[in-house]
Amino acid sequence: MAKSGILVIVSALVVLAVCGVFAEEKEYVLTLDHTNLTETVAKHNFIVLEFYAPWCGHCKNLAPEYEKAASELSSHDPPIVLAKYDASDEANRELSKQYEIQGFPTIKILRDGGKKVQEYNGPREAAGIVSYLKKQVGPASAEIKSKEDATNLIDEKSIFVVGIFPDPSGEKFENYLTLAEKLRGEVDFAHTVDAKHLPRGGPVNKPTLRLLKPFDELFVDFEDFEVDAMEKFISESSIPIVTIFDNDPNNHPYVNKFFEGTNAKALLFVNFSSDFDAFKSKYNDVAVLYKGDGVSFLLGDVEAGQGAFEYFGLKPEQAPVIIIMDTEEQKYVKDHVEPDAIAAYLKDYKDGKLKPHVKSQPIPEVNDEPVKVVVRDTLQDMVYNSGKNVLLEFYAPWCGHCKSLAPILDEVAVSFESNADVLIAKLDATANDLPKGDFDVQGFPTMYFRSASGNLSQYNGERTKEAIIEFIENNRDKPAQSDSAKVDSAKDEL
Numbered sequence: 001m002a003k004s005g006i007l008v009i010v011s012a013l014v015v016l017a018v019c020g021v022f023a024e025e026k027e028y029v030l031t032l033d034h035t036n037l038t039e040t041v042a043k044h045n046f047i048v049l050e051f052y053a054p055w056c057g058h059c060k061n062l063a064p065e066y067e068k069a070a071s072e073l074s075s076h077d078p079p080i081v082l083a084k085y086d087a088s089d090e091a092n093r094e095l096s097k098q099y100e101i102q103g104f105p106t107i108k109i110l111r112d113g114g115k116k117v118q119e120y121n122g123p124r125e126a127a128g129i130v131s132y133l134k135k136q137v138g139p140a141s142a143e144i145k146s147k148e149d150a151t152n153l154i155d156e157k158s159i160f161v162v163g164i165f166p167d168p169s170g171e172k173f174e175n176y177l178t179l180a181e182k183l184r185g186e187v188d189f190a191h192t193v194d195a196k197h198l199p200r201g202g203p204v205n206k207p208t209l210r211l212l213k214p215f216d217e218l219f220v221d222f223e224d225f226e227v228d229a230m231e232k233f234i235s236e237s238s239i240p241i242v243t244i245f246d247n248d249p250n251n252h253p254y255v256n257k258f259f260e261g262t263n264a265k266a267l268l269f270v271n272f273s274s275d276f277d278a279f280k281s282k283y284n285d286v287a288v289l290y291k292g293d294g295v296s297f298l299l300g301d302v303e304a305g306q307g308a309f310e311y312f313g314l315k316p317e318q319a320p321v322i323i324i325m326d327t328e329e330q331k332y333v334k335d336h337v338e339p340d341a342i343a344a345y346l347k348d349y350k351d352g353k354l355k356p357h358v359k360s361q362p363i364p365e366v367n368d369e370p371v372k373v374v375v376r377d378t379l380q381d382m383v384y385n386s387g388k389n390v391l392l393e394f395y396a397p398w399c400g401h402c403k404s405l406a407p408i409l410d411e412v413a414v415s416f417e418s419n420a421d422v423l424i425a426k427l428d429a430t431a432n433d434l435p436k437g438d439f440d441v442q443g444f445p446t447m448y449f450r451s452a453s454g455n456l457s458q459y460n461g462e463r464t465k466e467a468i469i470e471f472i473e474n475n476r477d478k479p480a481q482s483d484s485a486k487v488d489s490a491k492d493e494l
Contacts, residue, residue: 028070030083041114053088068126140180144192163191172225245300313359333357370413376432389476452477
């Protein structure tokens, strides 16, 4: 290429660089760490903070959407600031603890310089993040002055709460605003002086809380303006008489509320393609009968409920199947249930006539590895009634730490092979129900040691062969000497 041509190209590149074509694209999400988190939060009345880990797949998926949202919200009046904080970094972990981070990504909304912390419960795509945060940065309860306002504010597919106040002042109105601020991350609120602006419900002449919903009776009114009473009313009224669990994303928020509720839970799984109509009416009648009696009802499609079948240790071919889970997490199961049998089954449950269902893996036909396999159906014989000193590991098949521990426990078991009174065992805690009270399994692996005399203790030491063996030796019950051994010992002394 001629020298003049090269000079032209170089000149063009210089011009492009000066114009910023090759400049790094601006990042709108603030990156914070332990050196500036507290100071930055303190400067903002409203800031959104994502706690992430670089290796987290969900965080990687969120990142471009979060950045797009930050870019758009930077031009909001006033600007809405989005930030991120690597909570997996060792130097950052101490500050992460005060925000009680349980997983990644976790997004918090921080108000008043960090004095108020609210969970982010909105969408994870850019447009949804923008829409949600624009609502959050405004007043907790918007004012409805016309039918047009109501149309613009009220999402017909979601729960929406409206305070109707002919005179928007006084204790009831203040309590309402307190509630709206408290629950603003979970429910949308508005208030009006006239119920005629609202899409559903008749006129009222006194303070009234009206909850609009896309199911059952479509709206319900409430007149107790104590904050706790209103919160309880919203919680209970936000769950359908029968929650539908299928692949429709519009139903998923109600499914979440169903499982978060404190009532006992009845779950009926059927094939929606063939059995929905046969069961829906009968099941709804039973749900109405027990409304307010401490039981919530869910009707699920077998196709959508694969995770539930695994959790309860059931198979899809057992459908139609009804599962009742009480407040103590005892489970009751009836498979191949008929529509007309549902009411009687619920009555038997309320009358205490049902036998709890206990999930257990099949008893192994061969159990000859150094570490013995325990399932729920053998727990009593192999651990409680064995008369042995038992180290029992509760594990999950997918757990990396459990996989690392496995060869170490094998070595421990081999070292005790000549001790008939010591047993090293493992139980898959994802596939077997655990008895209430004795074992507190919050993560994997968890190890407990039960001595031959019944003393139970959790092992929290190092996961090394030497440390585990030392723990067993210090906590085991030594076998009593036989009479012949005592005689031999006495002869030796003579």
